[in-house]
Amino acid sequence: MRRWSSLTLADYTDTVIAAVESAGEPVTLVGHSLGGLTVSQVAERVPDKLSSLVYLAAMLLKDGQSTVEVATSDTDSELMTNISLDESGEASTVAAGAAPRLFFGDCTKEVSDAATARLVPEPIVPSSTPVQVTPGRWGAVPRSYIVCEQDLAITPAAQRAMIAAVGVDRTVEMQSGHSPFLSQPAQLADILVALASS
Secondary structure: OOOHHHOOHHHHHHHHHHHHHHHOOOEEEEEEOOHHHHHHHHHHHOHHHEEEEEEEOOOOOOOOOOHHHHHOOOOOOOOHHHEEEOOOOOEEEEOOOOHHHHHHOOOOHHHHHHHHHOOOOEEHHHHHOOOOOOOOOHHHOOEEEEEEOOOOOOOHHHHHHHHHHHOOOEEEEEOOOOOHHHHOHHHHHHHHHHHHHO
16 A cells, blocks of 8 residues: 555646546636645646636746745745654654744634644655646646735745746735635635636
8 A cells, every 4th residue: 555655746636637527617726835736737737627726825836846946945934944854754744833833823823723733744755846837738727826925834925936937817915824714714715706707
């Protein structure tokens, strides 16, 4: 049986494609944080199944870039200095003391504690795998980016640098930390509906 820590970006992509295809109609796909890699790869493989992409404080990479490459250049982020590898070297974890502030800093303590308790180690292969996207497939799907202005994990400056390097059709700003689906769910839902409708 495969170890969960050996999961790849292709595994993530296959799982999301199966869900997209089961919808029976084009969908708007939202990628948060590292999930930006997955939505990009889904769009590259099945662009006709998508109506649009939304990157939510997410990794928006150019063809051939990896998360590790881009994240290590975000010198203002405290995320990389709080990540460590497990004994196998196949998965990473964020220091328990840093995770609540980095990921859930604008949430209530109750929500932050519950979310932090659900964090699990992250396989390192997806974040070290370069994305493979082309203008004619992924590039043909309309894309938006939601910048989280109080994000401590992927800083607003890093988010804007990715937007400038890659390009999007629309940019929306939220005064939120890294996880607005927990801190400002109603506002985020309104933004997503508006982006999907446009």
